Amino acid sequence: MNVTINAPDWATHLLTDFDDMGRNPTPLEDGGVRQWTIELPDDAYFEYAFMDADGRVRADPQRDARAANPWYAEVTKIEGPDYNHHPLANLTEDPWKDHLIRERLPSDDVGQRRVLRFEHPEAGRGDPVLIVQDGTAYARIARLLAVHQALIDAGRCRPAHVLFVDPSAPAARREEYGFGEGFTAFMETVLMPAADTWFGDQGPRHLLGASLGGLISTVLATRNPGHIDGLAVQSPAYLGTPDERRFYGFDESWFLGWLEANQQPLPWRVHHSIGRFDWLLDVNRQVADLWPTQVRDHRYVEANAGHNWTHWRNVLPAALETLLPAEGTT
Numbered sequence: 001m002n003v004t005i006n007a008p009d010w011a012t013h014l015l016t017d018f019d020d021m022g023r024n025p026t027p028l029e030d031g032g033v034r035q036w037t038i039e040l041p042d043d044a045y046f047e048y049a050f051m052d053a054d055g056r057v058r059a060d061p062q063r064d065a066r067a068a069n070p071w072y073a074e075v076t077k078i079e080g081p082d083y084n085h086h087p088l089a090n091l092t093e094d095p096w097k098d099h100l101i102r103e104r105l106p107s108d109d110v111g112q113r114r115v116l117r118f119e120h121p122e123a124g125r126g127d128p129v130l131i132v133q134d135g136t137a138y139a140r141i142a143r144l145l146a147v148h149q150a151l152i153d154a155g156r157c158r159p160a161h162v163l164f165v166d167p168s169a170p171a172a173r174r175e176e177y178g179f180g181e182g183f184t185a186f187m188e189t190v191l192m193p194a195a196d197t198w199f200g201d202q203g204p205r206h207l208l209g210a211s212l213g214g215l216i217s218t219v220l221a222t223r224n225p226g227h228i229d230g231l232a233v234q235s236p237a238y239l240g241t242p243d244e245r246r247f248y249g250f251d252e253s254w255f256l257g258w259l260e261a262n263q264q265p266l267p268w269r270v271h272h273s274i275g276r277f278d279w280l281l282d283v284n285r286q287v288a289d290l291w292p293t294q295v296r297d298h299r300y301v302e303a304n305a306g307h308n309w310t311h312w313r314n315v316l317p318a319a320l321e322t323l324l325p326a327e328g329t330t
Contacts, residue, residue, distance in 0.1 A: 001042055008061055008330055009035040009051035015057065017306025019279040021072065023248055032193055043082040044304040045311065046277065065208075069308060070141055080304070088312040091146040095119075100126045100139070100164075105194055107186040115191065116164035117198060118145060122152070125200030126159035128229075128324055131191070133177065133213030142313045144167045148320055157324045160206070161199045165191065177212035178217065179242040179254075187220055187308025190228075191274045206230035210312050214245065218255055221268065230269040232319035234312045238283045253283050259290045269297040271322035273315040275305035297322070 007014060008178045012186075013025035028034065034281035040046055047067045049057050054161040059066055067077035118134055120127075138144045144162070151157035167173040167183070176183035195205070205228050207217035214236025221228045241254040270291055274284040281302075291298040299322050303313035 001044075002037050002039050003046075003078055004035065004037045005048065005060065006062060007050060010052050011058075012053050013051035014048065015051060016048040017046055017308070018276070020279050020307055021047070021049065021075075021247065021301075022057065023279075024053075040078065040080060041082075041304040042080045044078070044080040044277075045083050045085075045306075046078040046080075047075050047306060047308055047310075048078075062068070063267050065310065067308070067310065068141075069310075070137065075308055085310070086314045086317055088147045088150050088317045089149065091143045091311075092121060094143055094146045095149055095274055097139075098305070103194075105190050106116045107190045113168065113186060113190070114166070118162040118164070119198070120159040122159040123161055126202040127196075127199070128158065128204040128206060129195050129199050130160050130162045130188075130206045130208060130323065131217075132162060132164050132216055133166075133209035134173075137309070138208070138316075139164050141309050142316050144316065144320075147317055148324070150294075151317060151320055151324075152326075155326050156321050158326050161326050163191070163195060173212060174245070176248075177209075177216040178237070178240065178245045178247065180216075184219060184223070187216075188224065190201075192224075197283075200245070204229035206232070208232040208234075208319065208323070209236070210234040210309075211307065214238075215240075215247075215255070221266075222255075222258055225266055225268075227262070230271075230323035232271040232323055234273050234315060234319065235275060235278055235280055235307050236284065237274070237280060238287055239280065248279060253286075256283060256286055256290075259294065261289060262294060265297045268295045269322055271293050271299050271301075271302040271319040273303070273312075273319070275307060275311050277304070277306040 015021040015025045057072045060076040063076050065077045067075040069075040076133050103117050104113050105113050132138045167176045209217035214233035221231050238253050238255045240247045288300040
């Protein structure tokens, strides 16, 4: 399908999924091009917006459809004629929201840290534990507990306990998730032992994260390969290195190099997803080519979408089915 976008008079920049929205907006010069026709697949989900002279991001006034984008208050969405969201992607009822236990864990590396703990009533000690980065977003935006319960009720997932983890502050996310030694030490020496105390130390351990949350989940898995059973990464930020923490507009990838050098089989189930409009697509395709020869099970999914929560919500049910398949299924 072809989509024509016209810039309003007040717009100074165009933001789209192709450039990760505000990360690399396209300047709109006076007297320059103010109209574009973009060809998109018929099943595409696409987001864009404009920036005004005050630096405010605003939706296209010529289109009414608005995206539910937690980073920007006003974003326009385009859904192709063949686009279908996952039937569990927009759940509103959350059966377990009042059962989250707020914990504060002391850490010498990153200070007091809050986590949300959910003990599933159908799971006991020794049952699976899912550790989720950007936990508040997965709980509130992706409705992870409601999605998981719907899959359990449908016989497609097994029960599991869940730990929702967040950066210490939004401004600290890049530092902590982007190869942050203090945060990694907190996960290894404080949170994982606490999970053993709460849920038992014999159950499978699974990690889930998006973007930089996918990177820190992967770092933890590589440092503790024998203690991790499953890894779900959504648009993981596989650019950058511990010495060059550049996750956009950079070619080197620490994790790709780690995989290329790894000689040991990895006992993980992996669910790996990425959008075709994502700037991370190329490195993720390179990683996806290496996974199957190294891990126990690998499922790789691409969609005509960008780097956003709508895409991640759509893929979340499949990720949970990979990590937590119902008894008797694979």
